[in-house]
Amino acid sequence: MSDALTCQRDAFGLPEDLHYLNCAYMGPLPTVSEEAGIEGIRRKRVPVSIHPPDFFETSDELRRLFADLVGEADPTRVAIGPGVSYGIAVAARNLPVGRGQNVVLTHEQFPGNVHAWTRAAREAGGEVRFATPPAGPGRGQAWNENLLEQIDNATAVVAVPHVHWTDGTRFDLVDIGRRCREVGAALVVDGTQSVGALPFDVSEVRPDALVVAAYKWLLGPYSVGLSWFGERFDEGVPLEETWIGREASEDFQHLVNYRDGYQPGALRYDVAERSNFALLPMAVASLRLVSQWRPERIQAYTRELVAGVLTEAAGLGFAVEDEAWRAGHLFGLRMPPGLDLAALKESLERRKVVASLRGSALRLSPNVYNDSSDVEALLDGLREAVTAS
Numbered sequence: 001m002s003d004a005l006t007c008q009r010d011a012f013g014l015p016e017d018l019h020y021l022n023c024a025y026m027g028p029l030p031t032v033s034e035e036a037g038i039e040g041i042r043r044k045r046v047p048v049s050i051h052p053p054d055f056f057e058t059s060d061e062l063r064r065l066f067a068d069l070v071g072e073a074d075p076t077r078v079a080i081g082p083g084v085s086y087g088i089a090v091a092a093r094n095l096p097v098g099r100g101q102n103v104v105l106t107h108e109q110f111p112g113n114v115h116a117w118t119r120a121a122r123e124a125g126g127e128v129r130f131a132t133p134p135a136g137p138g139r140g141q142a143w144n145e146n147l148l149e150q151i152d153n154a155t156a157v158v159a160v161p162h163v164h165w166t167d168g169t170r171f172d173l174v175d176i177g178r179r180c181r182e183v184g185a186a187l188v189v190d191g192t193q194s195v196g197a198l199p200f201d202v203s204e205v206r207p208d209a210l211v212v213a214a215y216k217w218l219l220g221p222y223s224v225g226l227s228w229f230g231e232r233f234d235e236g237v238p239l240e241e242t243w244i245g246r247e248a249s250e251d252f253q254h255l256v257n258y259r260d261g262y263q264p265g266a267l268r269y270d271v272a273e274r275s276n277f278a279l280l281p282m283a284v285a286s287l288r289l290v291s292q293w294r295p296e297r298i299q300a301y302t303r304e305l306v307a308g309v310l311t312e313a314a315g316l317g318f319a320v321e322d323e324a325w326r327a328g329h330l331f332g333l334r335m336p337p338g339l340d341l342a343a344l345k346e347s348l349e350r351r352k353v354v355a356s357l358r359g360s361a362l363r364l365s366p367n368v369y370n371d372s373s374d375v376e377a378l379l380d381g382l383r384e385a386v387t388a389s
């Protein structure tokens with residue numbers, strides 16, 4: 001029997017006539033996660049239903065699920081935060097950048113990464129370098145080559161995504177990781193636009209930190225971010241000194257026996273009140289689904305679903321990245337010259353096709369709830385806009 005994934009729309013509450021191709025903006029919440037959240041809110045009505053072990057057990061389960069998803073055997077390497085900027089701030093706090101050193105980022109990277117590293121570099125008397133893509137064919141490969149060229153003996157940190165949030169350009173993290181180790185640079189990965197829908201294995205990439213927002217491809221709630229931290233962070237300094245991050249915090253009666261030691265691994269980096277009784281059960285329910293569907297099957301499903309779109313869009317004059325350098329779940333169609341953007345927007349909106357315009361590209365980001373009817377509606381909209389221009 002084939003192990004291939006079939007459409008999982010039944011697991012979601014999306015309206016039937018909505019062609020939602022915008023998971024890179026926000027993933028829809030699966031129905032089981034919605035129910036877990038409502039149940040979590042209800043428990044707060046009568047607080048005796050929330051017991052001391054509840055402060056730990058759901059968090060531990062979430063760490064286990066995320067660790068499994070990224071090939072990590074030790075769940076204590078996972079910290080729970082409120083979003084990506086928080087995880088990147090932990091990384092920037094603990095990875096030293098010295099005078100004359102540099103931090104390498106990509107062109108148009110998501111702002112939270114850019115601001116954190118720009119400040120770290122500025123305060124240290126170092127510089128930030130941006131790897132830039134050329135225009136035209138071969139863009140993805142050339143962008144990857146440029147990124148490797150930016151890394152040198154003065155590089156302290158390379159902070160990059162697996163796929164670019166604007167157009168899905170894929171970065172070869174195994175190669176980048178190897179180059180980082182050659183020069184002694186730390187590698188920080190923002191996996192928000194990939195983890196969940198594209199396989200990621202910490203033992204292959206060997207990053208120092210991996211930070212992921214739960215609300216996109218992990219199909220979780222807003223305001224949960226999961227970070228994996230490697231050995232460089234083992235004795236690091238958290239952003240906050242939380243009671244729960246300290247040794248023996250399970251013993252509520254003796255919390256004022258202040259302890260110097262922290263909970264194991266990366267738990268010291270958890271945000272205050274990380275045990276959110278509504279959000280974490282939602283995140284757990286979503287991650288269970290993603291783990292069951294598996295990123296490699298989700299990637300194969302989306303790749304196959306959009307194969308026809310890419311061929312036809314190229315025929316209509318849209319430029320598409322080479323298959324090797326883009327993701328199946330997230331990619332951009334660059335406009336043909338002269339295409340009327342307003343007409344394209346209108347034509348898609350009328351068909352209830354939801355995607356994002358990012359710069360000069362239409363960003364499409366399908367997932368397991370999409371099927372051929374979504375792709376057909378999109379193609380109809382593209383055809384009409386090209387004919388009208």
Ligand SMILES: Cc1ncc(COP(=O)(O)O)c(C=O)c1O
Nearest residue numbers: 083084085110112165192193213
């Ligand atoms: C690549 C990437 N990183 C991070 C974020 C969100 O960052 P934060 O969780 O700090 O709001 C987004 C949201 O679009 C994103 O695309």
